[in-house]
Amino acid sequence: xxxxxxxxxxxxxxxxxxxxxxxxxxxxxxxxxxxxxxxxxxxxxxxxxxxxxxxxxxxxxxxxxxxxxxxxxxxxxxxxxxxxxxxxxxxxxxxxxxxxxxxxxxxxxxxxxx
Amino acid sequence: xxxxxxxxxxxxxxxxxxxxxxxxxxxxxxxxxxxxxxxxxxxxxxxxxxxxxxxxxxxxxxxxxxxxxxxxxxxxxxxxxxxxxxxxxxxxxxxxxxxxxxxxxxxxx
Numbered sequence: 001x002x003x004x005x006x007x008x009x010x011x012x013x014x015x016x017x018x019x020x021x022x023x024x025x026x027x028x029x030x031x032x033x034x035x036x037x038x039x040x041x042x043x044x045x046x047x048x049x050x051x052x053x054x055x056x057x058x059x060x061x062x063x064x065x066x067x068x069x070x071x072x073x074x075x076x077x078x079x080x081x082x083x084x085x086x087x088x089x090x091x092x093x094x095x096x097x098x099x100x101x102x103x104x105x106x107x108x109x110x111x112x113x114x
Numbered sequence: 115x116x117x118x119x120x121x122x123x124x125x126x127x128x129x130x131x132x133x134x135x136x137x138x139x140x141x142x143x144x145x146x147x148x149x150x151x152x153x154x155x156x157x158x159x160x161x162x163x164x165x166x167x168x169x170x171x172x173x174x175x176x177x178x179x180x181x182x183x184x185x186x187x188x189x190x191x192x193x194x195x196x197x198x199x200x201x202x203x204x205x206x207x208x209x210x211x212x213x214x215x216x217x218x219x220x221x222x223x
Contacts, residue, residue: 042118042201042203042213042214042216043157043211044213045210045211048210059210090156090157102159102162103147104159105157106156107155107156108155108156
């Protein structure tokens with residue numbers, strides 16, 4: 001494969017449960033990002049990582065955590081899911097920084113929290 | 115405040131030309147992106163403008179005016195497959211992207 005793979009594609013989750021969304025890229029990009037996309041709103045950045053071993057908070061980080069143990073993987077964890085976290089989650093990567101490099105997106109993970 | 119505004123929805127006819135506008139208010143601006151997103155799919159990159167002026171890529175062109183905080187995406191010879199949402203994004207003072215909510219473009223035969 002070439003690009004970004006996200007898993008799962010879709011998930012229904014009970015409130016209070018822990019959930020990890022997986023993201024893997026094979027383009028050797030330094031920077032990776034997690035966005036959520038909600039109807040009527042623009043993409044909102046949750047967390048990002050400019051290089052392996054470093055992470056940063058985006059616009060809406062509360063309730064989410066990330067790790068970047070290596071270049072390829074950037075999982076997003078919801079420690080205790082709440083209904084407001086129902087959304088479509090996109091992982092993305094770039095070989096530059098977010099504001100100068102083209103972003104490559106995964107196909108998205110649709111999460112429903114009941 | 116920092117804001118990206120674009121129309122919610124537009125309708126155009128197959129074979130015609132459509133212009134999708136985007137206005138932005140951000141402190142610390144580097145450039146402006148346009149992405150295309152088909153329903154249920156991931157956004158894909160269309161263009162990135164840093165300098166004022168028009169950049170053409172086949173049927174798609176993108177324009178930027180930094181002094182006016184304005185950009186547009188021009189789609190020519192519309193095809194049914196161009197039915198999608200078009201996302202505008204600019205940078206803020208933290209060099210992170212601020213995204214518009216997207217313009218849903220409906221193409222009619």
